[in-house]
Amino acid sequence: MESRSGDREGEEEQHRRVPLRERPEWSDVTPLPQNDGPNPVVPIQYTEDFAEVTDYFRAVYVADERSPRALALTDEAIQFNSGNYTVWHFRRLILESLKIDLHSELGFVERMAAGNSKNYQMWHHRRWVAEKLGPEAGNIELEFTKKILSIDAKHYHAWSHRKWVLQSLGGWEDELNYCTELLEEDIFNNSAWSQRYFVITRSPFLGGLKAMRESEVLYTIGAIEAYPENESSWRYLRGLYKGETTSWVNDPQVSSVCLKILRTKSNYLFALSTILDLICSGYQPNEDIRDAIDALKTTDMDKQNSDVDDIGDQKILNMAGSICSILEQVDPIRVNYWIWRKSRLLPST
């Protein structure tokens, strides 16, 4: 992750941290050291500052002191260790007790996120704040996640938060465009494809999967043609026909894009596996597809199947077998998977 902004870093350099034990406002508190028990299993050497902050935190926590200074202390404690659930919990208790304006808390989370945004506690805290602020926070939250995603477009926490925001606070209107934007930047971004599927299946404005299928199929086929080696776009295409295998098998657009890619003879792994899936679901390949597949066979490949003048089902079965043989060669790391697929083609006796 990117580190915090340059400004802040400079600021911190200038103001050297004053230990709590030297600050007058903390003179009445006796820090409470961690009791690690006898010879702990995973011994830990604490850094001095971290240990001090934690010891003071323990003291205010045990005394249940919900004061401005305790709030400031949680800030410091979280900066040292943003993974500690207890500190975040206590911070929320203080925020509630002191009736703090939660808009300022958004700024606090943003500062924390600038340091380390891959942290469950921070995101849960953010959601708690956004939930309290209600729908007015919707846009702020979408912008916040957008900022994080502009640094790391596959940030799992940011995407989870964004999905929650859309469902709880709204803001769906622009989301499909946002997905398109991100996919233009990186068509391999599986998170953006996942979000796109989320939007077309759940947005209250788009009419659902069926209503979106036609335009989405066009979009996805364009993406596949540009980068046929993209696992995400192929899976998305299949997802567009979820629960409607017959439409998928019968849609000429699906077999056409496969054929087009097979004919290029490069990056055709997913096109070929899609044809295999189609055949297994009852698709009857035409001569063009058959020729394209034959053209991919290597000379040493078992050709016996295609030499015979088979008819009907047997012919298709043999073609599926050839597809598996090709995939065994071009995808050797998963050779066992393709062998298994081939074994499933054998007519049961």
Next chain:
Amino acid sequence: MGELATEKHVRYILSVEKRKDNFESVVMEHLRINGAYWGLTALDLLGKLDTVDVDEVVSWLMSCLHESGGFGGNVGHDPHILYTLSAVQVLALFDKLDVIDVDKVTNYIVSLQNEDGSFSGDMWGEVDTRFSYIAICCLSILHRLEKIDVEKAVKYILSCKNMDGGFGCTPGGESHAGQIFCCVGALAITGSLDLVDKDLLGWWLCERQVKSGGLNGRPEKLPDVCYSWWVLSSLTMIDRVHWISKEKLIKFIIDCQDTENGGISDRPDDAVDVFHTFFGVAGLSLLEYPGLKPIDPAYALPVDVVNRIFFTK
């Protein structure tokens, strides 16, 4: 190919974090219990659990037990379901489950189930399929699975299933190998694996193997030793582990060892830590690497420990 530096890993785990001012040691303080689980389970798989003083570990663990019945990550920390499972797993390793008040721990976990069947991690309500797994795994070890609404719990997990066959953290969440382990593990423990589309999920999981032999957690992400556990255990649970190249994965994990000082890292030449050391060893165990105890893919505990829990008494 090199070999697993067993002795060095044992020494590394036993001496972990003795270096001063180490960043990892600072952030580990609150998840000491998780660290104990990773380290001790790895030691057991390596056949060296007997080098640990059981009474010391157990008395420290018990000092992390909160009056609510949940465990904190360390002494004086708030309870969380994450630490509660690790504590129960460590007690199971040592055959010391009798030191806890099972009903109390059970009640804590039961209290975290929500109306829709999902589980929160603690009283603050963060919901995630990770917590569904933890609750189900923990209660199963305690023989108290019937105390929650299993049917609803399973239904919630299935609502997080995606069109690629995988699972996310909440409904509609992107498929992620870590979440898939949790969901498949929970379904395995509750006897609901028939509800998984094994062929579709199996294909997605075996697509996670990249050229170097390592596994990633999502498409187009870098491989990482921790997925040797999450992807592999999921593939094992759905009987599809032979779909990936075992030899290449073993080589990848072996290449992530620090052969000088012990420990395993996320990728070759990175710094080692106890988390990746556990997942590397656990992955090798699932791959039937010689000299390691077999691990159960759903409970993430050695098979003999799981057998002791369910087949004795």
